[in-house]
Amino acid sequence: MTRRLVISLVGLLVVVLGSFAGNLVADNTPALGLDLQGGISVTQEPVGEYDSVSLDLAVERIRDRVDSLGVAEPEIIRQGDAIVVNLPGVDNQDEALRLVQVTGAVLLRPVLLAAPNTPADTSSTTVADGSSTTLANTASTTTTDGSSTTSPVTTLATSTTAPGGPSRYPSQAVTSVPTESSTTVAFSDVSTLATSITEAPLGAGSPTGSDVSTSSLAPATMGDPADPIATIIVQNTDGSEIYQLGPSFATGEVFNNDAKADIISGGWGVRVTLKGGSTGADLWNVGAAQCFARSTVCPTGRMAIVLDGVVQSAPNVNQPSFSGGVDITGSFKESEAKDLARVLKSGALPVRLEVQAVQIVSPTLGDDSLHAAIVSGLIGVLLVLLFMLVYYRLLAIVVVIGITLSGLVQWNVISLLSTTNGLALSLAGIAGIIVSIGVTVDSYVVFFEKLKDELKSGRTLKNSAERGFKSAWRTILAADIVSLIGAFTLWYLTVGSVRGFAFFLGLSTLCDIIIAWFFTRPAMLLLARTKRFQRGRIFGIDNTVNATGGTA
Amino acid sequence: MSNELVTSRRGILGRLYHGETSFDFVGKRKIGFAISLILIVLTLGSLFTRGLNLGIDFEGGVAWQVPSSQTMDVDAARAVLEDNGVPTENAKVQTLTNGSTSSIRIQVGDQTPEVRAKVQSELAAMANVDINEVSVSSVSSSWGRSITEKAVRALIAFMVLVGIYIAWRFEWRMALAAILAMLHDVLISVGVYSIIGFEVTPATVVAFLTILGFSLYDTIVVFDKVKDNIDKFGVSRTSMADITNVSMNQVLMRSLNTSLAAVLPVLSLLVLGSGVFGAIALREFAIALLVGLITGSYSSIYIASPLLSIFKQRETRYKNLKGVHATGVELAHMVITGGATGAKSIRRQTSDSDESTQTNQASPTSTALLTHPPRPRKKRRR
Numbered sequence: 017m018t019r020r021l022v023i024s025l026v027g028l029l030v031v032v033l034g035s036f037a038g039n040l041v042a043d044n045t046p047a048l049g050l051d052l053q054g055g056i057s058v059t060q061e062p063v064g065e066y067d068s069v070s071l072d073l074a075v076e077r078i079r080d081r082v083d084s085l086g087v088a089e090p091e092i093i094r095q096g097d098a099i100v101v102n103l104p105g106v107d108n109q110d111e112a113l114r115l116v117q118v119t120g121a122v123l124l125r126p127v128l129l130a131a132p133n134t135p136a137d138t139s140s141t142t143v144a145d146g147s148s149t150t151l152a153n154t155a156s157t158t159t160t161d162g163s164s165t166t167s168p169v170t171t172l173a174t175s176t177t178a179p180g181g182p183s184r185y186p187s188q189a190v191t192s193v194p195t196e197s198s199t200t201v202a203f204s205d206v207s208t209l210a211t212s213i214t215e216a217p218l219g220a221g222s223p224t225g226s227d228v229s230t231s232s233l234a235p236a237t238m239g240d241p242a243d244p245i246a247t248i249i250v251q252n253t254d255g256s257e258i259y260q261l262g263p264s265f266a267t268g269e270v271f272n273n274d275a276k277a278d279i280i281s282g283g284w285g286v287r288v289t290l291k292g293g294s295t296g297a298d299l300w301n302v303g304a305a306q307c308f309a310r311s312t313v314c315p316t317g318r319m320a321i322v323l324d325g326v327v328q329s330a331p332n333v334n335q336p337s338f339s340g341g342v343d344i345t346g347s348f349k350e351s352e353a354k355d356l357a358r359v360l361k362s363g364a365l366p367v368r369l370e371v372q373a374v375q376i377v378s379p380t381l382g383d384d385s386l387h388a389a390i391v392s393g394l395i396g397v398l399l400v401l402l403f404m405l406v407y408y409r410l411l412a413i414v415v416v417i418g419i420t421l422s423g424l425v426q427w428n429v430i431s432l433l434s435t436t437n438g439l440a441l442s443l444a445g446i447a448g449i450i451v452s453i454g455v456t457v458d459s460y461v462v463f464f465e466k467l468k469d470e471l472k473s474g475r476t477l478k479n480s481a482e483r484g485f486k487s488a489w490r491t492i493l494a495a496d497i498v499s500l501i502g503a504f505t506l507w508y509l510t511v512g513s514v515r516g517f518a519f520f521l522g523l524s525t526l527c528d529i530i531i532a533w534f535f536t537r538p539a540m541l542l543l544a545r546t547k548r549f550q551r552g553r554i555f556g557i558d559n560t561v562n563a564t565g566g567t568a
Numbered sequence: 569m570s571n572e573l574v575t576s577r578r579g580i581l582g583r584l585y586h587g588e589t590s591f592d593f594v595g596k597r598k599i600g601f602a603i604s605l606i607l608i609v610l611t612l613g614s615l616f617t618r619g620l621n622l623g624i625d626f627e628g629g630v631a632w633q634v635p636s637s638q639t640m641d642v643d644a645a646r647a648v649l650e651d652n653g654v655p656t657e658n659a660k661v662q663t664l665t666n667g668s669t670s671s672i673r674i675q676v677g678d679q680t681p682e683v684r685a686k687v688q689s690e691l692a693a694m695a696n697v698d699i700n701e702v703s704v705s706s707v708s709s710s711w712g713r714s715i716t717e718k719a720v721r722a723l724i725a726f727m728v729l730v731g732i733y734i735a736w737r738f739e740w741r742m743a744l745a746a747i748l749a750m751l752h753d754v755l756i757s758v759g760v761y762s763i764i765g766f767e768v769t770p771a772t773v774v775a776f777l778t779i780l781g782f783s784l785y786d787t788i789v790v791f792d793k794v795k796d797n798i799d800k801f802g803v804s805r806t807s808m809a810d811i812t813n814v815s816m817n818q819v820l821m822r823s824l825n826t827s828l829a830a831v832l833p834v835l836s837l838l839v840l841g842s843g844v845f846g847a848i849a850l851r852e853f854a855i856a857l858l859v860g861l862i863t864g865s866y867s868s869i870y871i872a873s874p875l876l877s878i879f880k881q882r883e884t885r886y887k888n889l890k891g892v893h894a895t896g897v898e899l900a901h902m903v904i905t906g907g908a909t910g911a912k913s914i915r916r917q918t919s920d921s922d923e924s925t926q927t928n929q930a931s932p933t934s935t936a937l938l939t940h941p942p943r944p945r946k947k948r949r950r
Binding site for chain 2 (some may be wrong): 096
């Protein structure tokens with residue numbers, strides 16, 4: 017029995033102190049929520065029709081974009097359907113809003129020119145950085161040339177074909193699915209639609225697009241990638257190639273929601289079917305015909321599939337008209353093909369995210385709150401410990417060590433989750449922890465009061481400690497389970513700060529249970545056996561009298 | 569040390585410390601119920617007439633917070649709003665003072681992002697501070713509604729789950745009493761917010777939820793004792809009122825201690841955190857918590873337990889003992905001995921003995937009244 021208690025006590029100490037040291041060595045510290053260090057929080061929710069794949073993809077896209085911004089410890093949380101993006105330390109709200117507003121909308125744009133990215137830029141994955149450094153020149157060339165895109169196209173057209181080696185894209189091709197091709201129908205489609213080209217946003221968009229691009233030659237990007245009629249400069253997913261893209265002639269909605277990666281003629285590719293009629297195949301074929309013919313609208317003959325301002329793939333168009341299905345082939349790896357299929361799928365039914373809440377906390381305000389919470393929290397703990405010391409005298413040592421251990425366990429868990437799961441300590445969380453001190457102390461109070469009862473009924477200290485703990489444990493467990501049920505329900509069903517609070521409440525309740533069993537129990541039972549405690553008067557009850565046989 | 573007259577010699581604090589009080593909680597339950605009834609009526613009245621001062625997180629809207637200065641005051645803030653075509657009739661503009669600094673908080677209904685950004689920059693210019701010093705939060709009204717709905721749904725789920733748990737772990741009567749007491753706490757806390765007109769923020773909701781947890785926690789500790797005592801007094805004909813009273817007196821010190829231990833950090837948050845250091849976010853939280861902790865502790869003693877005793881009295885086992893309950897010395901006796909044997913003998917004696925014997929008999933000491941002596945120590949091997 018004694019050995020078990022010692023093992024439990026030593027085991028807990030080793031685990032707690034060991035993981036504490038481990039966290040210190042790994043330099044894991046709790047990340048602070050933006051209400052404590054200032055920053056921007058944006059909550060978005062999808063509206064209208066969408067499927068969960070597109071929502072997942074949207075979250076990933078946001079994460080990519082936020083990561084590329086280099087925000088320290090961004091927090092991107094799915095709460096039900098809502099997406100909460102917390103950007104601590106960011107203070108430019110326009111930039112933040114632009115960053116998180118992904119649409120999942122896939123635009124099909126003709127490639128005006130393409131060039132391999134310089135190695136320096138390849139290392140930087142930031143979209144904004146890349147376009148500002150390398151493409152500023154290209155963009156200004158366009159400006160000086162006015163709206164005429166021919167001269168840069170011809171100059172850079174060579175560079176498109178020349179660097180074919182390093183880039184895998186020129187080797188990609190779009191071909192029609194052979195089984196479903198019907199040339200006559202396709203031709204008639206093209207001819208009927210040829211007239212509508214002029215009316216389509218494409219025809220009208222060309223000049224407008226270059227207007228937009230010239231007028232908005234901001235240092236960062238030219239043209240807003242989300243604007244379908246703008247001429248834009250963007251990179252591909254790994255930043256290896258950079259493109260100037262014309263106004264889009266269609267969105268990903270021309271495809272059915274059935275894109276899938278498949279092995280097509282010996283290599284990985286993506287096969288997708290077109291929707292029929294004027295919203296599907298017709299639109300697609302207009303663009304395909306232009307690219308196949310290498311008209312001024314699409315001089316490179318390549319069609320870029322763009323998701324949220326990043327080129328996912330820019331295959332060559334190998335035939336003027338498609339019907340039924342489209343195959344995208346090239347030197348894809350399996351994972352790349354799957355990614356592209358997912359993008360096309362999401363583009364077929366894009367998710368429209370609407371900003372529901374924006375919160376901007378100034379750094380000074382956050383700083384003040386943190387300082388206040390920590391200092392007042394610590395003073396609160398000290399007051400409680402002082403009260404325990406006055407009330408339970410020597411036994412308060414057990415409480416002090418217990419609370420310290422509980423604090424360490426929480427620090428460990430929060431630090432670890434901060435690093436691995438992007439958990440951030442919010443003000444509500446700190447408040448939850450401070451409140452839980454009351455509950456933690458209560459376990460001791462329950463135990464000590466039961467111990468007192470047992471002592472009063474004349475039992476020896478050793479016996480009382482065992483019996484007292486047994487009944488106190490039942491009470492503590494019952495009460496803590498209620499707290500856990502509460503914490504879990506709240507965590508599962510709510511959003512925002514309530515959810516954060518619930519997490520920390522649950523965590524501290526679990527700590528309470530663990531500490532009560534692995535620390536308080538062995539510590540008290542062992543203490544109760546020592547001569548020193550048995551001789552002394554604890555709780556102001558003269559247990560020596562009772563212990564020696566109950567004579568008054 | 570002589571233990572003979574311990575009880576009578578001890579002051580009230582001493583008796584509290586030793587768990588030897590003999591307050592007649594059940595007998596005085598009407599006082600507690602009356603107080604709560606008055607509070608609940610006040611709450612409902614205020615809720616229907618004044619309603620709750622809901623923050624933008626629940627109703628949707630935009631809030632700016634800007635450090636105040638000589639050029640930046642409430643009037644200046646209103647002027648900025650008017651310049652941008654934001655209606656000012658429903659705008660809430662208030663000065664928040666904390667310690668040495670003060671700031672102005674402006675809340676209006678839903679605005680477009682452009683207006684939001686423009687007002688932010690103009691406020692910054694007016695106050696002559698960097699734009700980043702101006703905090704902004706904006707919530708669309710649909711989002712606000714869905715947050716409220718989710719919170720209510722969570723609350724209902726929470727009550728159902730906890731009710732099931734208590735019913736399984738203890739019994740359904742306890743579940744009912746505990747949940748009624750919990751509702752009582754929330755209602756009164758909400759009432760305080762409605763009457764004083766504090767703004768309800770997400771922090772407040774968090775605090776209310778904490779109160780629920782705490783109130784339940786406290787109630788369960790008391791009920792655990794009641795359950796213990798029901799088992800202990802099981803064979804004797806002891807009324808439920810007695811059992812409740814005994815349990816209450818036995819856990820009174822624990823309840824007070826726990827409440828104090830929980831209130832101390834919250835007081836520290838309130839007085840130091842928001843008072844001295846001026847963190848407004850902490851104040852909202854701390855006030856709600858303080859109100860809740862106090863009602864929580866109060867309700868587990870004055871509402872939950874008397875309710876339980878009323879529910880339990882309907883059981884056949886306790887039915888014919890209804891209305892009978894020990895008070896004063898008898899109760900003290902039962903509290904200290906924790907058994908019923910002594911109680912009966914005392915009851916008999918008090919009925920037919922004179923004053924002097926009663927006091928003589930009624931100085932129970934722990935050793936003299938040891939109803940079942942501890943078993944001789946056995947070597948236990950585990």
